[in-house]
Amino acid sequence: MMPFGLKIAIINRAFRKKLDEKAAAMGLTAVQLRVLGSVSRLEATTEDEIHQNDLERLEHVSHPAMTKLLQRLESKGFIRCVPSARDRRYKVITCTERSAGIHNMILAQDEEVFAELCGTLSAQERASLQHLADAIVQNIDQETLSEPEN
């Protein structure tokens, strides 16, 4: 009887709120922590330069939102942004000493919040939820790929 859109919005807000409390210990917000985690994870898994563009596509977030996020992360000293030598349109994003290899810690905090939210769910239910969420995200990825006219 409660619309699905409302459920998702409530879960999203509750998740962000819980993660905000953990992120505050580093002087960050939940969203900033999540993006920092993505930068650190990409840095650990690819040799390529990381561009703002990549983060926008990964998080399905608009240009200006990512611009402001990265400006805040840079001003707080968690990332560095320099123009690419290969193509000066691109902004190359790297972690600083302060945030190098931080993705494991951030992933652990994400899992803690997930566990808190799923208090009453069995291990099977949690796994099922992760699987279903993956499938939907994959659908969304697929759709945005097939409509590049924008």
Added chain:
Amino acid sequence: MMPFGLKIAIINRAFRKKLDEKAAAMGLTAVQLRVLGSVSRLEATTEDEIHQNDLERLEHVSHPAMTKLLQRLESKGFIRCVPSARDRRYKVITCTERSAGIHNMILAQDEEVFAELCGTLSAQERASLQHLADAIVQNIDQETLSEPEN
């Protein structure tokens, strides 16, 4: 490997985006449509006055966010707000002629978006997803009830 918080944020954004397209036909945003749906649904299911307070608790949204949302819905002529005669601190919210009984239509649009997002999921998987989301929302409701010190 993708953190759950990121999955939820991506799904939430995709849902809002799809619903925004439908809501635009009425000159509303997805969030405004959702709140209007809640007002209309409460109006149809209870005899009590509907207060801003009730909507904040239902949607797990902060005071100021709801204040601004209701101001926009009122200025667009979709709801009316008057102080309660019983207790003038309360704001009584009602649908206008324009929005009376609109909750069924809004729920149908929500279900359409849900179906689009779940394109590749079986009926069992969709039902399972709804059930899991309900359980988490219930957990969140429970927690916020047990910590009223704020």
Added chain:
DNA sequence: TCCAAATAAGTAACTAGTTACCCAAATAAA
């Protein structure tokens, strides 16, 4: 009865998200 605590709603200032528009650099075509 009067004053203090509780509570509904509003305001200020901020982060996060959107669309729509601008600029600069690279690419491709004349």
Added chain:
DNA sequence: TTTATTTGGGTAACTAGTTACTTATTTGGA
């Protein structure tokens, strides 16, 4: 080679969300 298109990033203006603070009304206790 010069011009036009494409593409990455930035800016403006808005909605939506947050916390922290203020205001006003009701309630309850001295």
